[in-house]
Amino acid sequence: MPSVAIAGAGLVGALNACFFAQKGWDVSVYEFRKDIRTMKHVQGRSINLALSQRGKSAxxxxxxxxxxVNQGVPLYARLVHNKDGKTFSRQPYGKxxxxxVSINRRHLxxxxxxxxxxxxxxxxxxxxxxxxxxxxxKQLVVQCTSQPSRIPTFGTRAASQDHGEIHVEADLILACDGAYSAVRRSLMTIPRFDFSQDYIEHGYVELNIMANNNKFAFEENVFHLWPxxxxxxxxxxxxxxxxxxxxxxxxxxxxxHMSTTEDVLLFFEExxxxxxxxxxxxxxTETFNRVKPQPLVSIxxxxxxxxxxxxxxxxAAHAMVPFYGQGMNCGFEDCLVFSETLEEHDNDIASAVRAYSEKRVNDAHTINDLAMYNYEELKDLVNRNSYKLRKKFDTIMNMIFPKSWIPLYSMVTFTRIPYSEVIERRKRQDKILSTLLTTASAVAFIGAFMGMFSNRAKFGF
Ligand code: FAD
Structure with a gap:
């Protein structure tokens, strides 16, 4: 059986291990951290994540x-909290x-x-x-941070060991070592390798609301939003x-506004x-004294x-800002798309690897851009009438044409339509909408003109 070496046992590395386990390949996964199953606290990003269709399919x-899915909490709508702290508006996600589904990262x-x-x-x-x-x-260079290393006990071939470094050979190498990927870093000098990285001006801090007498303190089956x-x-x-x-x-x-205890409390209260x-x-107070805002990077x-x-x-291929809830979902879909591509190519690694990249790069770039756009939506647009009107229009069109007119959010979240096609479909919808609006304005204008004409005829001015 062929062998695969996977860098990183985070969400995408671990899922890839499941895929290749199923195929019967020899799988070795190299993870920087200790086994999280034995750790009391795991440092890292968001405690929970929104799982949607692409992730579910994988x-x-x-x-x-x-x-x-059974271990998660289903969320059916956004609940937008107004500034008075008493009124809300509800925006269902789809049909x-x-x-x-809100799921726990560590458990997953x-x-x-x-x-x-x-x-x-x-x-x-x-x-x-x-x-x-x-x-x-074509080797992965690995260093064991706890002695002695157990490589090679199995799977991939340890080509050599030098100064504690182990050179691992495998038929396939999958770099799933996250946004700051060491594998990607070592490829930077390869000619024609394009790379861009943007830190947005925003950071984030996570807090917790505890259960209230063993009950949820807020309604549980919605995504709460304070834009x-x-x-x-x-x-x-x-x-x-x-x-x-x-x-x-x-x-x-x-x-x-959040650097002193007084300021941060006032900021939240207001x-x-x-x-x-x-x-x-x-x-x-305790959270803001303990943690600093974390940066958000788009790669x-x-x-x-x-x-x-x-x-x-x-x-490692496409870190994105978290505002579309698609980073993990897209990463999970990567695993599925690669597995499907291998099958389409009769397990010929070289041709599958090339075909995968050709297929996936454009999709990854698209969702990266969409994630950036969605931040505008989350922090502001959801409150605007034009946004609400468009959402209503899309819902009605979707009822009339369920297959051909799917709202943008639903295409991204509830389907596996390739991200790049999602954006093409959206452009077509925008075009139709603008034609309809132009036609409607023209009809209204002609109507008004005819009205004037007939009034003139009637009243003789
Ligand atoms: P990671 O999860 O970063 O895993 C990488 C692994 O590689 C880690 O285990 C790390 O220890 C290991 N590693 C790193 N370097 C090395 C090395 N040199 N050698 C060996 N191992 C190494 N996505 C969603 O789909 N839905 C959401 O709701 C969502 N919410 C988010 C909220 C926030 C605040 C943030 C920041 C992100 C969110 N995401 C969400 C995105 C999601 O967290 C990531 O897309 C996802 O974790 C990517 O998985 P990964 O396995 O590629 O990388």
């Missing part, structure tokens, strides 16, 4: 969809029943590692840092009846009065594949 392919990651490990061909090497890729020799122009607060429910609350704001706003009451002064690169045997996937 989980389905490895037999985990039902289990994971009745359509929903996203652990379940996938355990699932992959059930296969005797899969081995996880924790506390093994991937340093770079030696592309002359306030250039900053915003969101809250997603967890199965333990808590809420993970995230504030997104420009770093300048954190510095100006802008999010209902959330403020439930978060509590003590928790807000694009092209191609996603190299040397006929190496592929960048997940955040």
């Amino acid at each position: 989980l389905e392919a490895v037999g985990l969809r039902e289990y994971i 009745p029943g359509e929903h996203i 990651n652990e379940v996938m590692i355990t699932q992959a490990e059930k296969s005797p061909n899969v081995k996880f090497f924790f506390e093994h840092k991937v340093k770079n890729v030696d592309y002359e020799k 306030r122009g250039h900053f915003t607060l969101i809250a997603l429910a967890n199965r333990d009846k808590t809420f993970t609350v995230t504030i997104f704001a420009p770093f300048s706003e954190f510095e100006k 802008n999010f009065p209902d959330a403020f009451r439930l978060l509590g002064k003590e928790h807000i 694009k690169c092209s191609p996603h594949s190299f040397f006929d045997n190496l592929v960048l996937m997940g955040d």
Whole structure:
């Protein structure tokens, strides 16, 4: 059987291990961190994530969809909280029943590692840092951070060991080592490798709302949103009846209005009065004393594949800002698309690797841009009448033409239409809408003109 070496056992690396376990390949996964299943606290990004159709489809392919979805909290609509802290507006995500699922990141990651490990061909090497890729020799260079290394006990071939560095050979190398990928870094000098990285001006801080007498403190089956122009607060429910609350704001706003205890409490009380009451002064103070706002980065690169045997996937290929809830979903879809491409190419690694990159780069760039756009929507547009009107129009058109007129959000979230096609379809919808508006204005104008003419005839002026 062919062998695959995977850099990173995060969400995308662990899911890839499940896919290749199922194919019966020899799988070795090198993860920098300790085994998260043995850790008390796992440092890292968002506590919970919104899982949608693309992610679900990938989980389905490895037999985990039902289990994971059942461990989550379904969210059917956005609930927009007004500044008075008392009134709301509800914006359903799609058709009745359509929903996203709030799931716990750590639990999801652990379940996938355990699932992959059930296969005797899969081995996880924790506390093994991937340093770079030696592309002359097509080897992954790994360093064990806890002695002694257990490589090679299995799977991929350890070509050599030198100064604690292990050179790993495999038929296929998958770089799933996240936004700051060491593998991608070592490819930077390759001619015609395009790369761009943008830190947005916003950062985020996570807080928690505890259960209230073992009950959810807010309605649980909605995505809570407090859009306030250039900053915003969101809250997603967890199965333990808590809420993970995230504030997104420009770093300048954190510095100006949230750098002292008094300021931060005043800021929350003024802008999010209902959330403020439930978060509590003590928790807000403790959190802001303990954590600094975290940056958000958007990364694009092209191609996603190299040397006929190496592929960048997940955040290593396309880290995106989290405002469309698609980073993980897109990363999960990467695994599914690659698995499908391998099958289409009769497991010929070289041609599948090339075809995958050709197919996927454009989609990744598109969702990256859409994620950036959605921030405008979350922090501001949802409150505007033009946005609400467009949403209503899209819903009506979708009822009349369910297959050909699908709202943008639904195409991204509830289908597997390739992201690049999603944007093409949206452009066509915009064109039709603008033609309709022009025609309607022309008809109104002609109507008014005819009215004037007949009035003139009637009244003789
Ligand atoms: P990671 O999850 O970053 O995993 C990379 C792994 O590689 C880690 O385990 C790391 O320890 C390991 N690693 C790193 N370097 C090395 C090395 N040199 N050697 C070995 N191992 C290494 N996405 C959604 O779909 N829905 C959401 O609702 C959502 N919400 C988000 C909210 C926030 C605030 C943020 C920041 C992101 C959110 N995302 C969401 C995006 C999502 O978190 C990422 O897209 C996803 O984690 C990417 O998975 P990954 O496996 O590619 O990378």
